[in-house]
Amino acid sequence: MLVTNIMFMGNAAATRALLRERAMALFLEQGFDETTTAQIAAAAGVSQMTFFRYFPTKESAALDDPYDPLIAGLVAAQDPALPVRERVRRGLLAAWSSLPEPEDNAVRDRIVLVAGHPRLRAGVWENNHRTEELIVEALVQTGAPDLEARVAAGACLGGLTAALFDWAAGPDGHSLGERLRTALALMAPADGGGGARQ
Amino acid sequence: MLVTNIMFMGNAAATRALLRERAMALFLEQGFDETTTAQIAAAAGVSQMTFFRYFPTKESAALDDPYDPLIAGLVAAQDPALPVRERVRRGLLAAWSSLPEPEDNAVRDRIVLVAGHPRLRAGVWENNHRTEELIVEALVQTGAPDLEARVAAGACLGGLTAALFDWAAGPDGHSLGERLRTALALMAPADGGGGARQ
DNA sequence: CCAGTAATGTTAGTGACTAACATTATGTTC
DNA sequence: GAACATAATGTTAGTCACTAACATTACTGG
Numbered sequence A, B: 001m002l003v004t005n006i007m008f009m010g011n012a013a014a015t016r017a018l019l020r021e022r023a024m025a026l027f028l029e030q031g032f033d034e035t036t037t038a039q040i041a042a043a044a045g046v047s048q049m050t051f052f053r054y055f056p057t058k059e060s061a062a063l064d065d066p067y068d069p070l071i072a073g074l075v076a077a078q079d080p081a082l083p084v085r086e087r088v089r090r091g092l093l094a095a096w097s098s099l100p101e102p103e104d105n106a107v108r109d110r111i112v113l114v115a116g117h118p119r120l121r122a123g124v125w126e127n128n129h130r131t132e133e134l135i136v137e138a139l140v141q142t143g144a145p146d147l148e149a150r151v152a153a154g155a156c157l158g159g160l161t162a163a164l165f166d167w168a169a170g171p172d173g174h175s176l177g178e179r180l181r182t183a184l185a186l187m188a189p190a191d192g193g194g195g196a197r198q
Numbered sequence C: 001c002c003a004g005t006a007a008t009g010t011t012a013g014t015g016a017c018t019a020a021c022a023t024t025a026t027g028t029t030c
Numbered sequence D: 001g002a003a004c005a006t007a008a009t010g011t012t013a014g015t016c017a018c019t020a021a022c023a024t025t026a027c028t029g030g
Helices: A012-030 A037-043 A048-054 A068-076 A084-097 A105-115 A118-141 A146-169 A176-186 B012-030 B037-043 B048-054 B068-076 B084-097 B105-115 B118-141 B146-169 B176-186
Strands: none
Touching: A012 A037, A012 A048, A012 A105, A037 A048, A068 A084, A068 A118, A084 A118, A084 A146, A084 A176, A105 A118, A105 A146, A105 A176, A118 A146, A118 B118, A146 A176, A146 B146, A146 B176, A176 B146, B012 B037, B012 B048, B012 B105, B037 B048, B068 B084, B068 B118, B084 B118, B084 B146, B084 B176, B105 B118, B105 B146, B105 B176, B118 B146, B146 B176
């Protein structure tokens, strides 16, 4: 073995994690466009080909959102008597609440990076599209009309993503969790938009 | 001149239009990924370099949404006394209503193509992002809170885009205009989601 | 120790996109 | 109508993301 890894774990998961870590470090240090996949591979001590075995695209090394099934499940768990959009809203709220609030800088750095680059933003939106599909599926199974479910999911995810990117653009003292909860509150059905909620 | 164009217009706008037309034809005929920029250029009788002079990316030849200023203007024109989200909703409704209903197949073909390809969808979302910026700008200038404006814009555009892609996925006898109006109606503040509006 | 499989490497290629520079068309001015 | 500026296009060479086919090394169980 040419390179004995510092943290000795020869399995694939470790290589993947190492690649992601080095990729993020390089992205943050010198920018996404200025970082080549060859550099990332070299920084991880593997060949370029190995990078593409673990990540289908360069962007995917900066993106991961494995929350889709969780969200869909929590949307499905909402009271079917509620209006469709409200079910989506509460499902997203529950999904966020069920996760630990990540206060470390790594999460923030990643969101700032992603929010600031078109191709990375596109990745988030594509992810949202998958989430939307799952939410719609969950809602339609409980009898919701297809279009209504889709519009509700699209609107809630759109509002939430806007708040996420806004948070990345400039800190205003609020945590990410507070920001997203506020955004979801703004989308409550009774809330005509008066913005009374604070 | 080596090639005398069939439709004799030597200016740049004509070349651009011709490139876009040939690109769309090829995309629809053999798929977006299967079409190379060299093919498009050849089909238009120009060099590959000329293609990139008029379109920064291959995707951009399939996308054009010049409605941003119109939308922002119509959002700004709404009654400032209305809730923020309602102003966005009505602005979008007005923007759509002010356009002629395009019933020709070319529009539908283009939307179906775009809705069916991740990279093209990403282009639409990126476009939405620009639109969102303009809407937020318009709203903030009338005193709306930044986050509320952003969430309202993101939510309305998200719901509208979901309806657009849904329309492309399968026709249900309704026109695009009807579909989008229905989607916007579903996002009305008073509408809890009962879907009573038809 | 040997076989099978997991993980990685190498090489060669395609295709989007860029940069630098050369060339042709067009319209204007004298 | 010849000189000239400018708009439009072409050529060449290159970078980089990503793929396919195939070879090679490490690890694991019998």
